[in-house]
Amino acid sequence: MKEQNLLELTGDLVKYGLKNGASQVEVSVSQGTTFKVDILQGEIEKLSEAVSKSLGLRIFVEGKVARASSSDFSEETLHKLVKNAIDRAKLSSTDPFAGLPEKEPLEVDIAALKIYDPAILDMAPEKKITAAKETEAICLADKRIKKTFGSSFSTYVGERYLSNSNGFSGTFKRTNCSCGVYLQAGDGTNLFDEGWYDSSVNLENLESAETIARKAVHRVTRLIGGRKVETQNVPVVFEPPMTAELLNFFSNCVDGSSIYLKQSFLAGKIGEKIGNEAVTIIDDGLRAGGPGTEPFDGEGVPLRKTVVMEKGILKNYLLDTYSARKLGMKSTGNSSGPNNLYLSAGSSAPEQIIKSVDKGLYLTGTIGFGLVPTTGDISRGAFGIWIEKGELTYPVSEITISGNLARLLNNIEMIGNDLQLKDSISGPTIKVAEMTVGGK
Amino acid sequence: MVDRARREFLRKSGIGLAATMTSGFWFDMLAKGIISPPSPALFEDRFGVTREDMKKILEIALSKGGEFSELFFEYRVLNSVSMEEDIIKDSSENISLGVGIRVLKGAQTGYGYTDDLSFEKMKQTALTAAAIASGNSKLSVANLENKSSGLKVYDLDLPMSGVKLDAKVELVKRAYNAALTYDKRIVKVQSALVDELQYITIANSEGLIIADARPQTRIVVFATAEENGISNTGYKSAGGRVGLNFFSNVEKPEETGKKAAEEAVLLLSAVDPVAGEQPVVLGSRQSGVMIHEAVGHPLEADGNRKKTSIMWDKLGTQVANPIVTIYDDPTIPYYRGSYNVDDEGTIPGKKILIEKGKLVGYLQDRLSAKLMNMDTDGHGRRQTYRHNPIPRMANTVLAPGDASVEDIIKSVEKGFYAETYQGGQVSDSGKFTFSVNMGYLIEDGKITRPVKNATLIGTNVDILNEVEMIANDTAFFLGTCGKDGQSAAVTAGTPTLKLRKMTVGGRK
Numbered sequence: 001m002k003e004q005n006l007l008e009l010t011g012d013l014v015k016y017g018l019k020n021g022a023s024q025v026e027v028s029v030s031q032g033t034t035f036k037v038d039i040l041q042g043e044i045e046k047l048s049e050a051v052s053k054s055l056g057l058r059i060f061v062e063g064k065v066a067r068a069s070s071s072d073f074s075e076e077t078l079h080k081l082v083k084n085a086i087d088r089a090k091l092s093s094t095d096p097f098a099g100l101p102e103k104e105p106l107e108v109d110i111a112a113l114k115i116y117d118p119a120i121l122d123m124a125p126e127k128k129i130t131a132a133k134e135t136e137a138i139c140l141a142d143k144r145i146k147k148t149f150g151s152s153f154s155t156y157v158g159e160r161y162l163s164n165s166n167g168f169s170g171t172f173k174r175t176n177c178s179c180g181v182y183l184q185a186g187d188g189t190n191l192f193d194e195g196w197y198d199s200s201v202n203l204e205n206l207e208s209a210e211t212i213a214r215k216a217v218h219r220v221t222r223l224i225g226g227r228k229v230e231t232q233n234v235p236v237v238f239e240p241p242m243t244a245e246l247l248n249f250f251s252n253c254v255d256g257s258s259i260y261l262k263q264s265f266l267a268g269k270i271g272e273k274i275g276n277e278a279v280t281i282i283d284d285g286l287r288a289g290g291p292g293t294e295p296f297d298g299e300g301v302p303l304r305k306t307v308v309m310e311k312g313i314l315k316n317y318l319l320d321t322y323s324a325r326k327l328g329m330k331s332t333g334n335s336s337g338p339n340n341l342y343l344s345a346g347s348s349a350p351e352q353i354i355k356s357v358d359k360g361l362y363l364t365g366t367i368g369f370g371l372v373p374t375t376g377d378i379s380r381g382a383f384g385i386w387i388e389k390g391e392l393t394y395p396v397s398e399i400t401i402s403g404n405l406a407r408l409l410n411n412i413e414m415i416g417n418d419l420q421l422k423d424s425i426s427g428p429t430i431k432v433a434e435m436t437v438g439g440k
Numbered sequence: 441m442v443d444r445a446r447r448e449f450l451r452k453s454g455i456g457l458a459a460t461m462t463s464g465f466w467f468d469m470l471a472k473g474i475i476s477p478p479s480p481a482l483f484e485d486r487f488g489v490t491r492e493d494m495k496k497i498l499e500i501a502l503s504k505g506g507e508f509s510e511l512f513f514e515y516r517v518l519n520s521v522s523m524e525e526d527i528i529k530d531s532s533e534n535i536s537l538g539v540g541i542r543v544l545k546g547a548q549t550g551y552g553y554t555d556d557l558s559f560e561k562m563k564q565t566a567l568t569a570a571a572i573a574s575g576n577s578k579l580s581v582a583n584l585e586n587k588s589s590g591l592k593v594y595d596l597d598l599p600m601s602g603v604k605l606d607a608k609v610e611l612v613k614r615a616y617n618a619a620l621t622y623d624k625r626i627v628k629v630q631s632a633l634v635d636e637l638q639y640i641t642i643a644n645s646e647g648l649i650i651a652d653a654r655p656q657t658r659i660v661v662f663a664t665a666e667e668n669g670i671s672n673t674g675y676k677s678a679g680g681r682v683g684l685n686f687f688s689n690v691e692k693p694e695e696t697g698k699k700a701a702e703e704a705v706l707l708l709s710a711v712d713p714v715a716g717e718q719p720v721v722l723g724s725r726q727s728g729v730m731i732h733e734a735v736g737h738p739l740e741a742d743g744n745r746k747k748t749s750i751m752w753d754k755l756g757t758q759v760a761n762p763i764v765t766i767y768d769d770p771t772i773p774y775y776r777g778s779y780n781v782d783d784e785g786t787i788p789g790k791k792i793l794i795e796k797g798k799l800v801g802y803l804q805d806r807l808s809a810k811l812m813n814m815d816t817d818g819h820g821r822r823q824t825y826r827h828n829p830i831p832r833m834a835n836t837v838l839a840p841g842d843a844s845v846e847d848i849i850k851s852v853e854k855g856f857y858a859e860t861y862q863g864g865q866v867s868d869s870g871k872f873t874f875s876v877n878m879g880y881l882i883e884d885g886k887i888t889r890p891v892k893n894a895t896l897i898g899t900n901v902d903i904l905n906e907v908e909m910i911a912n913d914t915a916f917f918l919g920t921c922g923k924d925g926q927s928a929a930v931t932a933g934t935p936t937l938k939l940r941k942m943t944v945g946g947r948k
Contacts, residue, residue: 093527191869368873400945
């Protein structure tokens with residue numbers, strides 16, 4: 001069977017839509033090969049591999065929109081989907097803000113973004129299996145590890161194609177690899193599950209089996225014997241992955257649709273001082289080798305660097321074309337959410353931050369939901385290490401933390417110099433002046 | 441972060457999905473009466489995959505020495521229509537077509553999938569899955585014999601897949617308007633209707649071939665209330681394995697809209713919860729999430745087979761107060777978590793997990809049942825053809841007790857009453873939380889002020905022994921459960937119950 005030229009296919013469907021009565025059409029395709037091996041107690045538990053593709057389309061008929069998607073690429077199905085969408089769009093309401101983005105030149109040098117690593121494509125399955133086995137084996141050599149949920153290694157090699165009736169046509173390739181392990185430690189019924197996982201666009205920057213295993217073992221064993229503390233208000237130090245989790249909540253609160261729907265406490269707050277001077281938050285969609293880096297977003301809008309908060313002042317939201325028009329602003333290339341979001345590093349060493357706390361919580365893990373963008377309220381189950389007189393002492397678990405993001409951004413007292421720009425959301429160690437820890 | 445040991449129960453999924461209206465194909469098929477009773481003929485008639493092809497692919501999958509091979513064909517159409525800011529904003533139609541091929545050898549799984557049903561692509565995929573084993577074929581594939589479930593747990597009277605878009609738009613508008621006009625303080629509303637029809641055919645090397653056609657419908661409403669610069673969002677959903685009749689006979693869209701708005705308005709006057717250990721009353725409306733997290737997940741067979749679940753060595757022992765009986769039943773007619781056949785061809789039945797406080801069973805899929813030398817019970821489920829089946833819940837229920845709701849409230853001097861949830865999460869260690877969107881303070885045996893955003897945290901082995909009183913006003917919570925990166929439609933039901941004490945996260 002002849003392989004289809006997928007960029008041509010998207011262009012052809014755009015034309016088909018226009019011919020059948022659409023005023024604007026956008027068609028995207030993603031295709032990729034995924035490989036994943038799961039190891040459990042030294043044996044392969046599951047091996048899976050597949051090539052898959054999916055097509056998405058958006059049709060506008062005079063300001064009325066309809067969408068469709070399919071993994072069935074037969075011409076009959078795709079044509080029917082286009083026609084159905086045109087019929088459906090007519091039943092929607094006219095929305096003056098709906099429509100494709102204005103054509104913008106795509107000036108980025110795709111190769112310079114470094115989001116495709118041929119080494120991942122060439123990596124033999126045996127090597128992936130070996131890496132996963134090694135990761136788990138190193139962990140299991142530690143006697144404190146009681147159980148393993150297993151380790152895994154996975155890779156993705158894929159392409160994206162996008163065409164629209166405003167003349168946009170673009171394609172790029174991307175890769176990803178990841179390795180992780182998840183463990184259980186503890187005694188009796190006081191057990192703890194933790195692990196570590198690393199993911200990278202290129203093979204070279206993926207942490208070694210040894211590093212991943214060492215981090216996973218550290219993360220779970222430091223919780224052994226965790227107990228509740230009394231309910232109290234104390235300073236909380238966020239370990240970098242916890243800062244990232246907080247930023248993820250922040251990104252929901254600056255997402256364009258939460259803003260125009262007034263489902264965020266940051267609606268209407270552009271230009272206002274929300275955080276303290278030390279807080280600068282940036283989304284950089286063009287960082288070379290970033291997991292969220294791409295030449296253009298899901299609508300064909302070029303990715304860029306957006307300063308969301310500068311020295312505590314809210315400067316911008318994360319917007320797609322529609323929410324930008326609703327708010328009288330400009331798309332920031334965030335139709336797929338935050339690209340590479342981070343909190344800028346400060347000057348304190350993490351040890352110095354811990355040392356500054358007389359009594360408080362070093363937060364290493366959370367569980368549950370309890371993040372409400374409308375109010376900024378935070379309430380989650382928590383795990384960590386108790387700080388006494390500037391020292392990490394005993395582990396704590398089955399406690400809760402609660403606070404409010406608006407107050408929290410104002411109460412970030414110290415920011416670490418340990419920012420590592422690797423994940424799509426990243427932050428350094430931070431110290432928050434006060435949160436309520438719920439326990440006994 | 442790695443999430444493989446974490447299981448979540450989300451209530452807010454669904455609205456972001458763009459989707460609507462029937463594809464012509466489905467409409468044609470309904471007209472021909474093919475979906476009821478479901479028949480494996482669909483993949484032969486429409487996609488040209490003959491029974492001989494299926495048998496050949498199953499043989500190829502076993503060619504390297506696998507012990508069992510299986511094909512999971514899926515054709516799914518998911519539609520949605522959504523309304524925001526007084527206009528019908530979006531609609532969509534999403535088609536998912538493909539086959540997942542699984543090969544088992546001992547405790548090992550080989551898995552591959554393709555969205556291309558040509559013989560050549562299916563053969564390649566079968567060889568990929570076959571590679572889990574290395575050797576020569578020892579087993580042959582039995583002749584494929586049609587099997588039928590005998591269960592009829594879907595309301596296929598007026599399936600949504602056959603309903604015209606304008607009628608769906610009307611339902612969405614009714615829900616929207618009811619929310620918006622509920623109170624002057626309601627400032628924004630979103631409502632959406634999502635419906636799907638999933639057609640599956642499962643064939644395996646033991647000679648089974650079985651088909652199912654599963655409808656799933658849900659209406660969701662978010663309402664935001666604002667007063668004096670303070671905003672809060674309320675939420676409600678309704679639906680199940682139902683069709684159009686649901687919206688006139690079971691829950692009218694107005695009711696769904698009103699409930700969402702009511703929650704948003706009540707939250708305006710809500711106070712922060714009081715932090716610390718205290719007696720907790722779980723209201724019946726949505727507290728099934730507690731049973732789902734604290735009992736359901738830890739009793740799924742895979743975690744017990746691998747001995748990572750805190751329950752792995754507790755079968756036959758007393759794990760809860762004797763007033764506690766818990767079961768999972770995929771056969772409750774029309775419920776969101778119900779099905780006629782599970783995703784590996786097993787016909788399900790009600791499964792008792794805890795009987796009078798004693799642990800009596802785990803939720804099984806084929807692989808765990810075999811390795812644990814136990815019976816399958818129809819709880820092997822998968823999200824799509826791209827996923828391998830794993831043990832999952834369907835409709836998990838805490839059996840009613842003999843206390844009255846009044847007596848339960850009256851028995852608490854100072855405590856917390858939980859009413860609606862954002863969701864819950866549990867890890868294999870048994871540590872779990874549920875996030876309460878709205879609850880109430882209990883003061884001197886009476887429900888008083890509304891409380892917002894509280895987190896309840898505990899360890900299941902402790903909490904099961906803290907269940908002190910159970911009423912008989914059972915209600916069900918509609919949810920979407922996440923496990924190992926796969927989502928599944930579920931419900932969980934419970935009467936109002938009292939926990940002697942639990943840690944409540946809040947302010948001090």
